[in-house]
Amino acid sequence: MSDLLALARDLDARDPLASHLDAFVEAPGVAAYLDGNSxxxxxxxxxxxxxxxxxxDWGTRLIRSWDEQWMDLPTELGDRIGRVALGAAAGQTVVADSTTVLLYKLMRAAVDAQAGRAEIVIEEGNFPTDRFVAEGIAAERGMTLRWIAADQIAGVQVADIEAVVNENTALVVLSHVDYRSGALADMRAITDAVHEAGGLVLWDLCHSVGVIPTELDACGVDLAVGCTYKYLNGGPGSPAFAYVNARHHGVLRQPIQGWMGAGDVFAMGSAYAPAGGIRQFISGTPPVLGMLAMQGMLDLIEAASIGAVREKSKTLTGLAVQAFDEELAPLGVRLLSPRDAAQRGGHVTIGHPDFAEVTKTLWADGVIPDFRFPDGIRLGLSPLSTSHEEVLSGVLAVRDALG
Structure with missing residues (x-):
């Protein structure tokens, strides 16, 4: 264990992002916060x-702030997220509703644009929201769901996609980083495989935005949705973002036609006429308060660079895996994440039959990971707010809680 501690302290001493640790609120009584991916x-x-x-903005400018700044905030902030974290040119990303609502909007718009194609492809272990929304849309539109049974640790592979897509595929819905194992999908190769079959692809970026450099434009991605309360630190319930590649503007038509997505918001027209570009994917009044917290985090990510954030993510998760090997594997704990840092995102999942009770003990002791059914603990390591020594202390706390 002394070698691990020396390693953790050496990594922290050489960490070029260490100065950012003090930028975050320190929670009293929390010894290790390992849930930054949630x-x-x-x-x-x-x-x-x-x-x-x-x-x-509110107290002095009052309603004038709508004209002065708030009306354009969803697209301006979307452009900033696109530039800092998504590899997306301006005019393709908007901050609007919850992840669920945006998934519904983009999935419905996509399948409605794919006339004559009647299948939605989705992984059977994808996050429940993605699956539930896809099930609902399939029922609404009389479509069929085709399920991918991917390896639970390695995640969805190109071969999995090639085996199921065909001339009937309308849309493929996948997570860039698996919420369970942290497996990182090959966005470019999978997107190419879907396009080869004539389908569209929607990527869920909830567990990758802000920690994985993502090149949506370069990969030819059609659609993407992501939340902002994980690695973008927008706070509980902060709004999600939607990306629609410019080539689909004017082709896809969103299904929730609200006045804020109209071409002339204040015309109060008798019929809906959508705004041009990404703005049409707004429906109701933008959640301005919910857009505040993430702006400071975008400042930090931009200053550090998303590439540097990714490199620290690899050393954090690498240390967690090494500590697992030395301290947890001998106790019967299983590694449920890829070993190769290039194949995983920002969290490491470990499994043991006693982890439901262990998690309760850890929380009581101020060590905060999260538990995922049936027996997994996720160590979620947000690079700008987490030190290597904090990661090690969390792993050692798991060891001690197992007895």
């Missing part, structure tokens, strides 16, 4: 940002 820590500057918003 809910990111708030930034220390956030209370001042919120206070200034209440005092000035």
């Amino acid at each position: 809910l990111g820590r708030p930034l220390r500057e956030l209370p001042d940002r919120l206070a200034a918003f209440v005092r000035e």
Whole structure:
């Protein structure tokens, strides 16, 4: 164990992003926060940002702020997320609703644009929201779901996609990073395989945005949706974003026709006429308050660079795997994530029959991972707010809780 501690401290000493650790609120009584892949820590500057918003943008400018800044915030913030984290040119990303609502909008728009194709392809272990929305749309549109049975650790592979897509495939829905194992999918190769069959692909970026450099434009991605409360630290319930490649603008038509997505919002027209470009994918009033917290995190990511964030993610998860090998594997714990850092995202999952009770013990002791049914603990390691020594202390706490 002394060698692991020395390694963790050496990695921290050489960490070019270490100066950012103090940018986050320190939670009293929390010894190790290993759930940043589920809910990111708030930034220390956030209370001042919120206070200034209440005092000035809302409190002083009042409704004038809609004309002065808020109307354009969904697309301006979308462009910024696209530039900083998604490899997306301006005009293709918008911050709007919840992840669920945006998944519905883009899935419905995609299948409706694929006349004559009657199948939606999705992995059987994908996040419940993605599966539930796909099931609902299939029922609404009289379509068939084709399920991919992928390896639970390695995740969806190109061969899995090639085996199921065909001339009847309308849409393929996949997660870029598997929410269970952390497996990182080959976005470019899979997107190419779907396009070869004439289908469209929608990527769920919830567990990759802000931690994995993503090149949506370069990979030819059609559609993507991601949340902002994980690695973008937008806070509980912060709105999601949608990406629609420019080649689909004017072709895809979103199904929830709200006034904020109209071409002339204040015309109060008798019929819906959509705005041009990505703005038509807005429906109701933008959640302005929910867009505040993530702006500070985007500042940090841009200053650090998403590439540097990814490199630290690899060393954090690499240390977690090494500590697993030395301290947890001898206790019968299983590694449920890929060993190769290039094949995994920002979390490492481990399994043991006693982990439901172990998680309760850890939380009581101020060590906060999360539990995933049936017997997995996820170690979610957000690079800008997590040190290597914190990761090691969390793994050792798991060892101690197992007895």
